[in-house]
Amino acid sequence: MPRHRLPQLTTTCRSPDLAPTLARPWFSPRPHLGENQAYNGIMTARPTTIADFPPAIIENLSEARRVHVFTGAGMSAESGLETYRNDKTGLWENVDPQAMASIDAWARDPEPMWAWYLWRAHVAEEAQPNAGHIALAEWEQLCDSMLVTTQNIDNLHERAGSQHIAHLHGSLFAWRCSICGRPYRIMELPTQPAARLTPPECPLCHNPVRPGVVWFGESLPQREWELAEQWMMIADVVVVVGTSGVVYPAAALPRIAYECGTPIIEISPAATDLTPLATVSWATTAARGLPELVAKVQESRG
Ligand SMILES: [Zn+2]
Secondary structure (H helix, E strand, O other), rough: OOOOOOOOOOOOOOOOOHHHOOOOOOOOOOOOOOOOEEEEEEOOOOOOHHHOOHHHHHHHHHHHOEEEEEEOOOHHHOOOHHHHOOOOOOOOOOHHHHHOOEEHHHHHHHHHHHHHHHHHHHHHOOOOOHHHHHHHHHHHHHHHHHHHEEEOOOOOOHHHOOOOOOOOOOOOOOOEEOOOOOOOOOOOOOOOOOOOOOOOOOOOOEEEEEOOEEOOOOEOOOOHHHHHHHHHHHOOOEEOOOOOOOOOOOOHHHHHHHHHOEEEEEEEOOOOHHHHHHEEEEEEOHHHHHHHHHHHHHHOOO
């Protein structure tokens, strides 16, 4: 039995009122603050270059023993993986991504979804980790321990060399039986997109194999969720990269670090719903910002 009810992936919701579903005694969400509004008397710093970072934050970053990095779609944007939003195949141009990401849609008609996820896996396999993924793997070597909690399903963090990854939304490469859960290996991904494909049968129970990703209406994987929650509490610093902070429950995680008073560094080209929680919010991209940040950590550690 899970020790608490696992939160389900929900459609975008801008209300921080969902946060209490975490049901922690110390968890008392503060009123939602607008950009650059003060909390605890401190403004969110919005530096334009790393040279403008508050010196105390550089110190936090270089002395941090446990680093928790929390990543979203923006992390992989410079690897060319914004897929369905700028679908180049034309096949899914007018498809609502949420229609391809719900358990109900799968139950109704798995074939379009199976074709779509195979294609996405192919595209992810062709993509390369960017300088941001690589910088994180380098940083892991410098600190005592690092956890990368990602909402991405593309496996680019592990391909860049990160060792400890919590896949909150599963992985494009973790196919499994839709009923008995037995893992399934796809030997070869299609190199051409198709509108419909029939999912293979589980060799054990003969039910259809499904993508190993978390769909709307499904619970997040327990081990990953608990690890992410725990690391939001124990990390010395939390770095939030490329996430808009609108898909719950993942978006509620940085709030835990905020409630713990942990420094939060956000890297995002535009302000997000998480910006008011950040100690520093740097308007840059993952592939530009992270290598500079890690170089700074290296430099200050001598
Ligand atoms: Zn099965």
